Amino acid sequence: MQRRHFLRSAGFAAAALSSGGILAREGALPAANDALAAGVPKPPFAPLPPLAPIRASADRIVALDVCTRPFRAQGPRIEAERVGRHTVIHHYGHGGSGWSLSWGSAEQALRLVAAARPRRGELAVVGCGAIGLTTAVAAQRAGYRVRIYAKERLPDVRSFLATGVWSPSSRICTTRFATPEFERLWEAMARTSFHTYQTLLGLPGEPIEWRDGYSLSDVPFNQPSGGGGEDEEPDYPHLEGRLLRDIGPRAVALAPSQHPFPVPYVRRYTQMTFNISAYSRMLMADFERAGGRFETRAFGNLRELADLDERVVVNCTGYGARALLGDDSVIPVRGQTARLVPQPEVTYGLTWRGHNLYTVPRRDGILVQAQAPGDFGNPDTTPDRAAAEAMVARLASLFPQA
Numbered sequence: 088m089q090r091r092h093f094l095r096s097a098g099f100a101a102a103a104l105s106s107g108g109i110l111a112r113e114g115a116l117p118a119a120n121d122a123l124a125a126g127v128p129k130p131p132f133a134p135l136p137p138l139a140p141i142r143a144s145a146d147r148i149v150a151l152d153v154c155t156r157p158f159r160a161q162g163p164r165i166e167a168e169r170v171g172r173h174t175v176i177h178h179y180g181h182g183g184s185g186w187s188l189s190w191g192s193a194e195q196a197l198r199l200v201a202a203a204r205p206r207r208g209e210l211a212v213v214g215c216g217a218i219g220l221t222t223a224v225a226a227q228r229a230g231y232r233v234r235i236y237a238k239e240r241l242p243d244v245r246s247f248l249a250t251g252v253w254s255p256s257s258r259i260c261t262t263r264f265a266t267p268e269f270e271r272l273w274e275a276m277a278r279t280s281f282h283t284y285q286t287l288l289g290l291p292g293e294p295i296e297w298r299d300g301y302s303l304s305d306v307p308f309n310q311p312s313g314g315g316g317e318d319e320e321p322d323y324p325h326l327e328g329r330l331l332r333d334i335g336p337r338a339v340a341l342a343p344s345q346h347p348f349p350v351p352y353v354r355r356y357t358q359m360t361f362n363i364s365a366y367s368r369m370l371m372a373d374f375e376r377a378g379g380r381f382e383t384r385a386f387g388n389l390r391e392l393a394d395l396d397e398r399v400v401v402n403c404t405g406y407g408a409r410a411l412l413g414d415d416s417v418i419p420v421r422g423q424t425a426r427l428v429p430q431p432e433v434t435y436g437l438t439w440r441g442h443n444l445y446t447v448p449r450r451d452g453i454l455v456q457a458q459a460p461g462d463f464g465n466p467d468t469t470p471d472r473a474a475a476e477a478m479v480a481r482l483a484s485l486f487p488q489a
């Protein structure tokens with residue numbers, strides 16, 4: 088069916104050209120079909136261009152960042168609480184999935200906002216990271232007048248230091264709390280977000296884009312690879328593989344002749360990437376263009392949220408909620424990334440199983456991420472330069488001739 092469609096289009100275009108733009112008759116098609124049947128050779132597609140090597144060396148590290156994921160074993164807290172005459176809608180605790188789930192999670196929080204019926208449609212959002220800013224923009228789209236109150240705003244917040252890939256089930260809850268009810272909520276959030284991100288492709292600055300990546304392994308993919316700091320963490324449910332199989336491209340196994348990497352097992356995947364600098368600027372600009380206002384303010388406790396003029400307040404303080412509310416359910420999971428000088432010619436990411444190495448080809452640099460033992464429950468955001476350099480050296484070993 089597709090081939091017929093292609094031939095019809097090709098015959099149509101050729102006839103249109105030969106007649107100086109006069110539309111072709113369907114009669115041109117049998118000739119094209121005859122040529123195909125007669126085995127006339129067709130020109131080949133262009134070969135894929137070779138992969139450019141990553142220039143991995145410690146002197147090319149231009150940024151070294153550490154931030155903490157706001158993890159909750161029971162998943163994000165999205166619920167309303169009455170504080171005096173105010174309604175505070177808590178919206179925090181998105182683990183390693185905050186950017187990925189932001190639009191769908193905002194949709195859930197806005198259901199609670201609608202039920203609280205803000206006076207004159209005025210809404211306060213506390214926090215200006217991935218969750219606060221996206222919630223604010225989504226609220227504007229829903230017709231609310233929004234003011235963001237925050238101690239810091241993007242790019243000076245934790246969200247800015249994320250890796251920037253579609254990872255909707257990364258440290259989103261533990262297996263124990265992945266109840267059918269939670270899974271339904273998670274799936275709804277992930278699907279809404281995925282759909283919204285597809286509307287943000289192809290924009291100037293490429294805030295969102297799809298990129299290829301290569302999964303490398305020293306042992307067959309169906310065998311455990313060992314290594315990696317995640318072994319010390321709780322069990323996380325594999326929601327994406329089970330509930331989102333129908334969205335997004337699948338990984339394919341490559342033969343040794345199909346890749347240049349010095350490892351025996353390789354798969355190619357395709358992944359949605361968030362270029363966080365361009366994307367957060369876009370969200371900030373969208374918010375301001377729609378009349379949104381910012382106010383720099385730090386809150387010391389829950390009661391202070393009830394001093395705001397707006398009677399409905401969405402609390403998007405991320406890891407900050409732990410101190411603000413004394414909520415020990417928010418657990419820090421430390422993560423360090425190093426960024427190498429941008430290489431526009433490197434359009435692929437890498438995952439090296441068992442070596443705890445992960446790279447993302449962002450527009451602002453090649454992001455190199457590694458999970459280390461002791462990251463879970465660790466609030467320390469002091470960069471570890473030696474660990475970053477060791478990771479870059481490991482990356483360099485994949486490009487022996489570069």
Ligand SMILES: Cc1cc2nc3c(=O)[nH]c(=O)nc-3n(C[C@H](O)[C@H](O)[C@H](O)COP(=O)(O)OP(=O)(O)OC[C@H]3O[C@@H](n4cnc5c(N)ncnc54)[C@H](O)[C@@H]3O)c2cc1C
Nearest residue numbers: 185186187214215216218239246250251252386405407422
């Ligand atoms: C290394 C690493 C890699 C990651 N990679 C990815 C990824 O690839 N994809 C993905 O989807 N997610 C990823 N994440 C997770 C993601 O970054 C988080 O889930 C997300 O940043 C949480 O956003 P947030 O808005 O809740 O928190 P934050 O970004 O911390 O924002 C909180 C906001 O609240 C404000 N605030 C806090 N306390 C107060 C207070 N008392 N008074 C006033 N304001 C306050 C802050 O100033 C800030 O504006 C990663 C996280 C880490 C650490």
